[in-house]
Amino acid sequence: LESMPDSIQALYMRAQVNMHAGKLDQAINDFNEILKNNPDFTPALIGRSAVWNQKGEIEKSQDDLDAAIQSAPEQAEESDYSRFLQIAHLAFVQEKYDETIAAANEAIAASDEHTHAIRIRGGAYWYLDQFAEALDDYEYLIKK
Secondary structure: OOOOOOOHHHHHHHHHHHHHOOOHHHHHHHHHHHHHHOOOOHHHHHHHHHHHHHOOOHHHHHHHHHHHHHHOHHHHHHHHHHHHHHHHHHHHHOOOHHHHHHHHHHHHHHOOOOHHHHHHHHHHHHHOOOHHHHHHHHHHHHHO
């Protein structure tokens, strides 16, 4: 960003890093900055939706998801999957494993291509000492 301050991709990457580092307010600020100049940038809408969800701002989360789907209706299924996957990852990083499993299950239900969600869910099962469920997920991934 220092060398290319107008780079949407660089700002988006910083937002992702902040989000996954648990710096949710900083991630929101980065997503807001992106959306100020590019209101239809779907990845930022989905990312901000995931952060709002993690902060307990469900209405704002749903508004961003709706905006993402409206900006790219042909990618509605992918948008839903991506949002739940990010929510699952955020919950996993914050060691909220029950929330991880719930979001991963939503991601799995939203898409036929759900290997990332199964991987995250398997890790959450492992940390919750639900080894049979973790084994099922990991065996599925090995066979895939």
